[in-house]
Amino acid sequence: MQIIEIKKQALNILDGIKEKLFSLSCDFYHNPETGLKEFKTSAACVSMLEEFGFKIDRGVAGMETAFKAAFGNGRPAISLLVEMDALPEIGHGCGHNISGLASIGAAIAVSKVISKIGGSIVALGTPAEEIGVGKIAMIKAGLFNGLDAAMMAHPSSKRMVSRVFLGLIRLNLHFKGKPSHASAYPEEGVNALDAVIQTFNSINAMRQQLRSYVRVHGIITDGGAAPNIIPEKASASFYVRAKDLDELYSVRERVLNCARGAALATDCELTIEEGADMNAPLKLNKAFADIYRRQMEFIGLEEDDFPMDKNAGSSDIGNVSQVLPTIHPHILLKRGINIHTREFADATITEDGKNAIMEGAKCLALTAVELIMDREALEKVKTDFEISKG
The missing domain is CATH 3.40.630.10 (Zn peptidases)
Structure with missing residues (x-):
């Protein structure tokens, strides 16, 4: 037929x-x-x-x-x-x-x-x-x-x-610091939220060098317990997107370096939790x-x-x-x-x-x-x- x-x-x-x-x-x-x-x-x-x-x-x-x-x-x-x-x-x-x-x-x-x-x-x-x-x-x-x-x-x-x-990789970044009274003894604390904020700032500075179709966007998922406590823990979640796998992995590494640098600068410990599976382009x-x-x-x-x-x-x-x-x-x-x-x-x-x-x-x-x-x-x-x- x-x-x-x-x-x-x-x-x-x-x-x-x-x-x-x-x-x-x-x-x-x-x-x-x-x-x-x-x-x-x-x-x-x-x-x-x-x-x-x-x-x-x-x-x-x-x-x-x-x-x-x-x-x-x-x-x-x-x-x-x-x-x-x-x-x-x-x-x-x-x-x-x-x-x-x-x-x-x-x-x-x-x-x-x-x-x-x-x-x-x-x-x-x-x-x-x-x-x-x-x-x-x-x-x-x-x-x-x-x-x-x-x-x-x-x-x-x-x-x-x-x-x-776009391909998509999911990253959860967890920073650990040291709590302290934010007014009485701030010098004794290690501020995990500072590490999160520095990560965002470093990523934002990186955007100028990213291709127009690359996307990096994130949110703060844990910013501390109370304003009068130096945050012992803070976390952020990011999505990294790109057109091809090579660039996706490259940008992922640059984002992680932003987090590593922030941890080093703030004296925090960093734990990286990556989604089990990426979405391929x-x-x-x-x-x-x-x-x-x-x-x-x-x-x-x-x-x-x-x-x-x-x-x-x-x-x-x-x-x-x-x-x-x-x-x-x-x-x-x-x-x-x-x-x-x-x-x-x-x-x-x-x-x-x-x-x-x-x-x-x-x-x-x-x-x-x-x-x-x-x-x-x-x-x-x-x-x-x-x-x-x-």
Whole structure:
């Protein structure tokens, strides 16, 4: 059967489940669950996929809310990532109730045509994106082994196929000094808060020599017990971000040297606590992006003209892109509002939210169909990935 006919069938299937997808997305909005606690969300996703005949593995990679839902047999095996977690207080201000349902919709649409095209479609429920651990744990557990490509689509105020994601390293710095009465005997104390403040000052002085896309930002997590006590303990937490791994590690070392110098200058002891896993930069794949872009054009959508490296963040999707070809396009929710806001969350349950789910689901489903049916296109995607590894 011709690829155009298969694509039209997939689109018709999505039109038939549109209201069901949107209703579930609204349920997630009204019942937001944070990372690794997406119990009801995960159960609802699994229930819908199970209803459409997917084989389900629950609680994979040691996470209760993670799941693998597979349909079909053999290769190519295309993965759709289902993000589920909400933000504390803000709820679904990152729109995972949109992106997750777009992936589920796409997976269902492809499953309905897969007997005609071969291969398999795998929906992976990836918890805790906001704390950057879910996909990393699933990589380590081998959930991405045997897959040919991975993708998802994220809601945004813009429509973009390729977007830079910075690598991210988390650092917690703990300084220990010596307490003393701040007025009567200040000379007998060693001020741990001074070390924290000096660390911030040194990092701020370093910024002039950092590239424009490098980010270092932090907060004081412990500043002492009371103003009349020289702080015995003080701590700060920093995020270090950069476009590539070499620069990420280089800036990390410079930040740590700022802390070491501050400890030396203030006579404090320094303990460095580093996050167990970094978020890797997203490895862009032009051939893969071009396939997705063709599907946008197929359903009459145009990409916005916006620099791909502007307003960059970080995500554990970058780690996935280091092990197999990956794309993370941005679908349009509503212009003029930014992610991680209540306004963004509220937009997900409007007609704009329904349209965003359908945009993502349709483009992802059509991309999966093309990857499965056009082996030459898939080989180009794999070649791009191998070249990017150097």
